[in-house]
Amino acid sequence: MNPFSDSPAETIAALGEQKLLTRIRRWLGSAMPAAPHGMGDDCAVLPAPRGTGRRRAALVTVDPVIYGEHFDAAIPPRAVGQKLLSRNLSDLAAMGGSPDAAVVALALDPRVRLDWLEGFYRGLAATARRHAVPLVGGDLACHRGGLVATLTLLGRAAGPRVLTRAGARIGDFIAVTGVLGGSLASGHHWRFTPRLAEGAWLAARPEVSAMMDLSDGLGKDLHALTPPRARPALFEDLLPIRRGHDLRAALGDGEDYELLFTLRGEPAAARRLVMAWRKKFPRVPLTVIGRLEPASAPGAGTIDLSAHHGFEHFG
Numbered sequence: 001m002n003p004f005s006d007s008p009a010e011t012i013a014a015l016g017e018q019k020l021l022t023r024i025r026r027w028l029g030s031a032m033p034a035a036p037h038g039m040g041d042d043c044a045v046l047p048a049p050r051g052t053g054r055r056r057a058a059l060v061t062v063d064p065v066i067y068g069e070h071f072d073a074a075i076p077p078r079a080v081g082q083k084l085l086s087r088n089l090s091d092l093a094a095m096g097g098s099p100d101a102a103v104v105a106l107a108l109d110p111r112v113r114l115d116w117l118e119g120f121y122r123g124l125a126a127t128a129r130r131h132a133v134p135l136v137g138g139d140l141a142c143h144r145g146g147l148v149a150t151l152t153l154l155g156r157a158a159g160p161r162v163l164t165r166a167g168a169r170i171g172d173f174i175a176v177t178g179v180l181g182g183s184l185a186s187g188h189h190w191r192f193t194p195r196l197a198e199g200a201w202l203a204a205r206p207e208v209s210a211m212m213d214l215s216d217g218l219g220k221d222l223h224a225l226t227p228p229r230a231r232p233a234l235f236e237d238l239l240p241i242r243r244g245h246d247l248r249a250a251l252g253d254g255e256d257y258e259l260l261f262t263l264r265g266e267p268a269a270a271r272r273l274v275m276a277w278r279k280k281f282p283r284v285p286l287t288v289i290g291r292l293e294p295a296s297a298p299g300a301g302t303i304d305l306s307a308h309h310g311f312e313h314f315g
């Protein structure tokens with residue numbers, strides 16, 4: 001069977017990403033456990049083997065960088081290696097994890113330049129050393145016409161708790177690290193530092209109720225943290241927008257690689273967390289940008305998220 005089709009109705013693009021994920025869940029059936037042990041969170045959580053007492057939950061995540069999709073000829077090869085590991089570390093940070101090891105699979109056109117590949121590996125190695133991630137193996141395959149590098153990252157909870165995307169409730173505050181939007185234009189998409197220490201710190205705070213990292217844009221990703229019958233009420237004047245960019249960019253641009261999380265409790269508790277954060281991470285902004293409201297609330301003065309879709313894979 002030819003896996004490709006020129007008739008749009010037969011393709012995955014016609015179905016769209018969300019419905020495709022639903023199909024994949026159905027095809028996998030009972031072979032795939034429910035989130036967070038299967039699909040649906042930033043990392044899969046592997047239950048600790050029985051009889052191991054105080055062992056911390058193991059985490060695993062996988063993400064590629066693809067020539068023409070995630071980087072192009074304008075990006076130095078070292079930066080591509082750095083980005084590949086960093087975006088996986090960002091997924092680990094999103095669950096309060098710390099890394100154990102990584103494996104890398106490359107699919108390469110035979111015409112790939114040797115000096116490009118050297119730069120890639122040197123960038124990857126430098127980032128691995130910085131975050132103490134041993135690169136323990138991988139695979140090389142031939143892929144005529146393309147260049148795909150996929151990294152699988154293994155880790156474990158940095159503390160007693162793994163923080164998932166589920167757990168937010170109506171009334172929780174919504175908060176975000178860093179600044180949003182303009183990732184491509186600013187070079188942030190390959191220069192960012194994954195928020196590992198920050199993610200571990202947040203996972204250890206009992207008032208943090210759910211967390212994820214921002215990869216497809218706040219306007220799209222926030223739905224994953226929003227429980228049924230709730231609606232995120234965000235305020236434009238609170239959003240930390242990258243200088244030179246606008247609301248549209250902050251909601252719709254992908255690849256922010258910041259942490260998005262919800263906070264339970266009274267406004268005073270949220271203020272205390274922000275004060276403690278500023279002492280601990282004085283160089284990383286933390287901003288409360290809104291709150292989860294009942295879906296039936298009027299929402300006056302809040303951002304209409306239905307107008308901002310974020311990054312659609314296969315679009």
Ligand SMILES: [Mg+2]
Nearest residue numbers: 042091213215
């Ligand atoms: Mg993620």
